[in-house]
Amino acid sequence: MIYPDLEMTIPDELGKVHFVGIGGSGMSGIARMMHQAGVRVTGSDRSANYSTVALEALGIPVAVGHSAENVGDADTLVVTGALWENNPEYQRALAQGLPVLHRSQALAWLARGKRVVSVAGAHGKTTSTGMIVTGLLGLGTDPSFVNGGIIETLGVSSGPGNDELFVIEADESDKSFLLYDTSVALITNVDPEHLDFYGSREAFMQAFVDFARAARDLVVISSDDPGALEVLTALRADAAAGETTPIRTFGEATDADVRIVSIDDSGPVRFTVEIDGAQHSAQLEVYGRHNAINAVGSLAVLTGLGYEAGAALAAIAGFGGTKRRFEFHAEVGGVRVYDDYAHHPTEVAALLDSARAVVGEGRLVAIHQPHLYSRTSMFHREFAEVLEHGADYTVVLSVDGAREDPVPEVTGALVSNDFTDQERVAYIDDWQRAADHLAEIARPGDVMVTMSCGSVYRIIPQVVDALRGRFEATGQ
Secondary structure: OOOOOOOOOOOOOOOOEEEEOOOOHHHHHHHHHHHHOOOOEEEEEOOOOHHHHHHHHOOOOEEEOOOHHHHOOOOEEEEOOOOOOOOHHHHHHHHHOOOEEEHHHHHHHHOOOOEEEEEEOOOOHHHHHHHHHHHHHHOOOOOEEEEEEEEOOOOEEEEOOOOOEEEEEOOOOOOHHHOOOEEEEEEOOOOOOOHHHHOOHHHHHHHHHHHHHHOOOEEEEEOOOHHHHHHHHHHHHHHHOOOOOOEEEEEOOOOOOEEEEEEEOOOEEEEEEEEOOEEEEEEEEEEOHHHHHHHHHHHHHHHHOOOOHHHHHHHHOOOOOEOOOOEEEEEEOOEEEEEEOOOOHHHHHHHHHHHHHHHOOOOEEEEEOOEOHHHHHHHHHHHHHHHHHHOOEEEEOOOEOOOOOOOOOOOOHHHHHOOOOHHHEEEOOOHHHHHHHHHHHOOOOOEEEEEOOOOHHHHHHHHHHHHHHHHHHHOO
16 A cells, blocks of 8 residues: 655645546546646546546556556645555656655645645544535535535536635545545544554544644534544544634534434435534435434534524535445346445444435345455444344445455455344355345345445446346346
């Protein structure tokens, strides 16, 4: 994995920029923004996807596969943090002495001179970023933005705006969220992870404290999340010493500045929020109580920026979700197939909870791809617990190691073996066998959902084909 050099001076002029790993959700958004800013952009990725096709339609050349020749006459290289250091394009850039920017540094370059709203947290930051952007657009503002996922109503993950605001999803996994000149910080939650990078829980928590302290105008932070409350304690100690920016809390706690009074998550989530002594109600287009909380955090940001609460909430309610966040793909024989980015036990629990609202009389079938050997080793018991509690049946796939070297003893079986009821889980490391098994057990009315930030969405065509074979063959 390649980490950003937080002390590096980012060049004012980048020249021609080559993106290695351009198909990633964040990388593609940054590449699009640079192209729209007049920068000559090229890119490469190990395989084509929705994002690479969209970039090529804009006129950005994208090579499939990694080769030193792809660097061409580039003046600057931008890399994703998930890149292996032996990548031939990365090595060519080093050999030529080219500036190499981590994607977060490229984003910081784009945001220079803007009033930055940075959204950070272990979970919910992509959705919250999308809600803030949707809200600002609905209020007549024209912000720039780079999100970690495609905003459904806009069809893009990034966009250049004419106003001073620049809304970004800020990544905490490698401290890169400390790079941005943040004016307004939103902290959705602080669930310690990425300890392979930070080394300790204390270092992880301190990074969030440092992120909040760096915000110049406002910090918006959860009133409910235990980790966020630890950060809030440190910020309030600063306040007692007269050394902090204004703080607004949000959530269900009775002392929250922007407080959720009630939530109805039996369908598209409805909620009532109290702010400055007045109550406002809304219904979102998305499901799950966690999305009500994301919306209220976004509302706290918009009202902190000076917008009227009722108008801001109405604008946020137009948010239609982001790709790979409980995204519907197909229905075959009465079986609906969805995909989601959930890859941490807390996210999986929230996903399964919200999915219950659409299942009805059917069953909820989880298709879980463990992501990263380190995360699987650390959380396999927690994954098993939330999957067994939240889903009626689970198929566990092999681990997507992404940037990590394989660890032979860490497999998806670690998760499946921790189920109390082995009749409700199957570990299948071959995707075609997994798809066939899912079709075999499927019943009309079931909801199947793939979950991982890895490649699991690519199994969906196999699952759909297997379902068609099953139901068309039987005439059901």
